[in-house]
Amino acid sequence: xxxxxxxxxxxxxxxxxxxxxxxxxxxxxxxxxxxxxxxxxxxxxxxxxxxxxxxxxxxxxxxxxxxxxxxxxxxxxxxxxxxxxxxxxxxxxxxxxxxxxxxxxxxxxxxxxxxxxxxxxxxxxxxxxxxxxxxxxxxxxxxxxxxxxxxxxxxxxxxxxxxxxxxxxxxxxxxxxxxxxxxxxxxxxxxxxxxxxxxxxxxxxxxxxxxxxxxxxxxxxxxxxxxxxxxxxxxxxxxxxxxxxxxxxxxxxxxxxxxxxxxxxxxxxxxxxxxxxxxxxxxxxxxxxxxxxxxxxxxxxxxxxxxxxxxxxxxxxxxxxxxxxxxxxxxxxxxxxxx
Amino acid sequence: xxxxxxxxxxxxxxxxxxxxxxxxxxxxxxxxxxxxxxxxxxxxxxxxxxxxxxxxxxxxxxxxxxxxxxxxxxxxxxxxxxxxxxxxxxxxxxxxxxxxxxxxxxxxxxxxxxxxxxxxxxxxxxxxxxxxxxxxxxxxxxxxxxxxxxxxxxxxxxxxxxxxxxxxxxxxxxxxxxxxxxxxxxxxxxxxxxxxxxxxxxxxxxxxxxxxxxxxxxxxxxxxxxxxxxxxxxxxxxxxxxxxxxxxxxxxxxxxxxxxxxxxxxxxxxxxxxxxxxxxxxxxxxxxxxxxxxxxxxxxxxxxxxxxxxxxxxxxxxxxxxxxxxxxxxxxxxxxxxx
Numbered sequence: 120x121x122x123x124x125x126x127x128x129x130x131x132x133x134x135x136x137x138x139x140x141x142x143x144x145x146x147x148x149x150x151x152x153x154x155x156x157x158x159x160x161x162x163x164x165x166x167x168x169x170x171x172x173x174x175x176x177x178x179x180x181x182x183x184x185x186x187x188x189x190x191x192x193x194x195x196x197x198x199x200x201x202x203x204x205x206x207x208x209x210x211x212x213x214x215x216x217x218x219x220x221x222x223x224x225x226x227x228x229x230x231x232x233x234x235x236x237x238x239x240x241x242x243x244x245x246x247x248x249x250x251x252x253x254x255x256x257x258x259x260x261x262x263x264x265x266x267x268x269x270x271x272x273x274x275x276x277x278x279x280x281x282x283x284x285x286x287x288x289x290x291x292x293x294x295x296x297x298x299x300x301x302x303x304x305x306x307x308x309x310x311x312x313x314x315x316x317x318x319x320x321x322x323x324x325x326x327x328x329x330x331x332x333x334x335x336x337x338x339x340x341x342x343x344x345x346x347x348x349x350x351x352x353x354x355x356x357x358x359x360x361x362x363x364x365x366x367x368x369x370x371x372x373x374x375x376x377x378x379x380x381x382x383x384x385x386x387x388x389x390x391x392x393x394x395x396x397x398x399x400x401x402x403x404x405x406x407x408x409x410x411x412x413x414x415x416x417x418x419x420x421x422x423x424x425x426x427x428x429x430x431x432x433x434x435x436x437x438x439x440x441x442x443x444x445x446x447x448x449x450x451x452x453x454x455x456x457x458x
Numbered sequence: 459x460x461x462x463x464x465x466x467x468x469x470x471x472x473x474x475x476x477x478x479x480x481x482x483x484x485x486x487x488x489x490x491x492x493x494x495x496x497x498x499x500x501x502x503x504x505x506x507x508x509x510x511x512x513x514x515x516x517x518x519x520x521x522x523x524x525x526x527x528x529x530x531x532x533x534x535x536x537x538x539x540x541x542x543x544x545x546x547x548x549x550x551x552x553x554x555x556x557x558x559x560x561x562x563x564x565x566x567x568x569x570x571x572x573x574x575x576x577x578x579x580x581x582x583x584x585x586x587x588x589x590x591x592x593x594x595x596x597x598x599x600x601x602x603x604x605x606x607x608x609x610x611x612x613x614x615x616x617x618x619x620x621x622x623x624x625x626x627x628x629x630x631x632x633x634x635x636x637x638x639x640x641x642x643x644x645x646x647x648x649x650x651x652x653x654x655x656x657x658x659x660x661x662x663x664x665x666x667x668x669x670x671x672x673x674x675x676x677x678x679x680x681x682x683x684x685x686x687x688x689x690x691x692x693x694x695x696x697x698x699x700x701x702x703x704x705x706x707x708x709x710x711x712x713x714x715x716x717x718x719x720x721x722x723x724x725x726x727x728x729x730x731x732x733x734x735x736x737x738x739x740x741x742x743x744x745x746x747x748x749x750x751x752x753x754x755x756x757x758x759x760x761x762x763x764x765x766x767x768x769x770x771x772x773x774x775x776x777x778x779x780x781x782x783x784x785x786x787x788x789x790x791x792x793x794x795x796x797x
Contacts, residue, residue: 277777280742284750324698327718327740329757359663361701362719379666380701401666403619411623418668438616 120249124185127428128315128352128374128395136420136429137184138453139254140446141356142436143177144189147443150176160205164190170239171246178251180443182450185315186247187254188308190236192319193266195257195297195304198232199224201267214270216278218289224296229304236304237311244312255313257305259320259355260297260338267293276325283334290334298338302345309349317354317376318342324359331363336370343371354397358435364389379434383422395428402433405445412445416452459588463524466767467654467691467713467734475759475768476523477792478593479785480695481775482516483528486782489515499544503529509578510585517590519782521789524654525586526593527647529575531658532605534596534636534643537571538563540606553609555617557628563635568643575643576650583651594652596644598659598694599636599677606632615664622673629673637677641684648688656693656715657681663698670702675709682710693736697774703728718773722761734767741772744784751784755791 123137145151151173154163163169173189193203193211202212215221230237243253258266266272268279282290305316323335343353356376357367367375368390375394377386379401387396404415416431423429431453437446462476484490490512493502502508512528532542532550541551554560569576582592597605605611607618621629644655662674682692695715696706706714707729714733716725718740726735743754755770762768770792776785 275742275777277742277745277779280740281745284740284743284754285746324719328720328724359698380663381667385667401619401623403614403616404623406616406620407624415623438614440616 121184121251124430125252125314125352127430128354130395130428136423136431136453138431138450139183139185139187140177140437140449141187141433143181143183143187144173145437146439147437147441147446148176148180149443150180160207161191161203164194164239165235167235167238167242170235171242174239174243174253175246178247181446182454183251185251185254186243187256187317188236188240188243188313190239190256192256192258192262192321194233194236195229195263195300196267198227198229198304199267199300200227208272209266210271211266214278215264215267215293218286218292221289221293221296224293227300227303229300230307233304237307240308240311240313252314253312254315254317254354255305255308256317256319257301257308257342259318259323259335259357260294260301260342261326261335262320262322263297263301264290264293265322267297276322280325283330287333294334294338298341302342305342305346306349309346309351313351315352315354316346317356318372320355320357320360323357323363326363328363328366331360331366336366340369340371347371354430356397361386361389365391368394374428374430376432377434383419383429384425385422387426393427395430396423396426397430397432399432399434400449402435402438402441405433405437405441405449409444409448412448413452413457416449417456420453420456460523460590463769464591464653464691466769467693469734469767475762475770475792477770477789478522478524478526479516479776479788480526480772482520482522482526483512484776485778486776486780486785487515487519488782489519499546500530500542503533503578504574506574506578506581509574510581513578513582513592514585517586520785521793522590524590524593525582526595526656527575527579527582527652529578529595531595531597531601531660533572533575534568534602534639535606537566537568537643538606538639539566539571547611548605549610550605553617554603554606554632557625557631560628560632560635563632566639566642568639569646572643576646579647579650579652591653592651593654593656593693594644594647595656595658596640596647598657598662598674598696599633599640599681600665600674601659601661602636602640603629603632604661606636615661619664622669626672633673633677637680641681644681644685645688648685648690652690654691654693655685656695657711659694659696659699662696662702665702667702667705670699670705675705679708679710686710693769695736700725700728704730707733713767713769715771716773722758722768723764724761726765732766734769735762735765736769736771738771738773739788741774741777741780744772744776744780744788748783748787751787752791752796755788756795759792759795
């Protein structure tokens with residue numbers, strides 16, 4: 120088995136830097152678009168056979184060092200009883216707006232309510248046959264709470280933030296509930312066979328440091344600490360969060376994912392010089408010519424030289440308009456860097 | 459004349475912290491919405507009498523310490539011959555995509571091409587009669603270049619960034635042209651009577667530090683240095699740029715505007731402990747109850763205590779759904795802080 124990814128997460132020596140790509144199973148792949156013509160987006164992640172097929176597409180095509188479950192970040196919201204539609208971004212039917220809405224959130228049995236996720240993981244482990252490890256994932260509690268309150272994506276965050284500023288107790292009760300769901304969701308993924316998990320805190324970067332310390336960090340840490348006994352690497356990735364790195368240092372993850380805004384060595388310094396890092400090529404570099412892709416990938420590898428471990432990735436999901444050739448160039452540049 | 463704002467910018471003692479609000483002339487005001495029902499958005503900034511009326515609306519209603527010209531950030535693009543429509547965000551008719559597009563950009567005489575801006579400033583100075591100083595503004599070169607290349611706002615910036623990464627020479631030629639236009643645009647505003655200017659670098663936060671140092675900072679600095687002899691305070695504001703503060707420290711502005719992501723004292727530290735700061739209440743606080751507005755405004759004022767100068771502002775433009783009462787509470791909290 121190719122265990123480069125797991126070894127790098129665990130600070131063990133590797134023959135070369137492991138590489139996977141956020142959203143590696145997705146729209147930039149013609150074979151994904153072909154499937155998508157026949158099935159709705161939610162069918163692709165709700166049908167274990169289809170989710171398995173999509174997850175394996177980039178593994179079959181490219182020499183990547185990890186697979187990541189194809190799913191949607193709002194599956195835990197579905198488990199909580201929300202109806203999610205895609206238009207094309209996710210839209211929730213009945214967002215959480217009041218203390219009474221929070222009170223109405225009942226007990227959630229994730230294994231019973233979204234069994235397709237765990238079935239896909241079991242299928243994937245069989246079909247991967249140890250080729251590469253399988254990563255599971257979920258939204259961090261703050262990010263999931265943003266979706267529940269905003270009712271989807273947002274530009275101004277003028278529903279969640281007034282809740283934090285105006286009704287902090289309600290916000291904390293919601294976050295506590297979401298933390299329970301996220302914890303059992305990731306626990307069940309690991310029990311089904313996920314060999315690592317990534318917690319996506321996509322929206323925490325909208326917070327100032329004070330609010331991050333109160334509303335995001337403690338809940339992400341609680342999830343990550345719950346999982347520590349299960350023995351798989353735990354990755355925490357917050358987008359646009361360079362200002363939060365001194366706090367993120369204390370989230371309890373084995374690996375910290377960082378976006379492109381700071382070079383890896385500077386991010387490492389701001390995190391206290393002790394973490395394994397994942398990242399951080401700007402996905403827009405993959406829209407530039409091959410020699411620039413090699414050059415920028417080389418910069419990332421050089422900035423990572425002093426780290427206790429490095430998993431190469433983009434600083435954000437790969438864009439749908441990325442040429443396949445760019446991915447091939449990137450993989451070659453990471454596999455055979457020209458120093 | 460109320461010169462609190464100018465005094466704070468110049469590190470002179472003030473009787474109380476001056477306050478103005480980004481987008482203080484705009485949609486949250488019923489008197490603005492009433493005008494907007496009768497006139498298109500572009501008419502409001504293209505007709506000097508209307509632009510003057512809109513600029514004065516918040517000054518007549520609230521006890522603010524500065525007025526800011528009501529205009530659009532893409533007026534310099536109009537001066538360069540681009541057609542801008544609003545849908546509702548700005549859309550350019552013929553974005554800059556190639557080296558040939560950059561070559562086609564001709565000489566621009568801003569005073570001849572967008573005379574309405576300078577006429578509005580002259581009218582405003584007469585009608586303000588010294589009540590408060592008048593601030594002019596423009597987009598920083600990188601931000602204006604983003605609009606020209608993306609053809610409007612963007613979410614992925616997958617036009618401008620491939621240009622930076624793939625064709626840096628073309629990007630530099632575009633930025634040099636945009637820098638000339640911005641410099642003459644702000645010079646003409648000051649000559650017409652603007653008593654301070656703010657350079658809005660709304661998009662530079664999408665850049666990593668390396669790219670900011672190459673493509674944004676030198677051009678913003680060039681504009682700011684050109685204006686230094688004109689004797690008015692020069693404010694530089696970059697949104698979502700906490701990771702860039704050590705570079706922003708060298709932009710040459712008298713005042714650095716910062717958003718809410720770092721408390722003012724931490725931003726001051728990261729800037730090298732020498733700048734006057736403007737900011738930085740999260741605009742979402744104004745959607746919370748009055749006691750929370752007072753509390754958060756007090757936190758901003760306390761964090762600003764050690765600065766050589768502080769201009770109170772939001773960390774981003776005020777939202778259209780902000781209650782008038784929240785603005786009144788904020789002004790009172792800044793004028794009469796309860797320590």
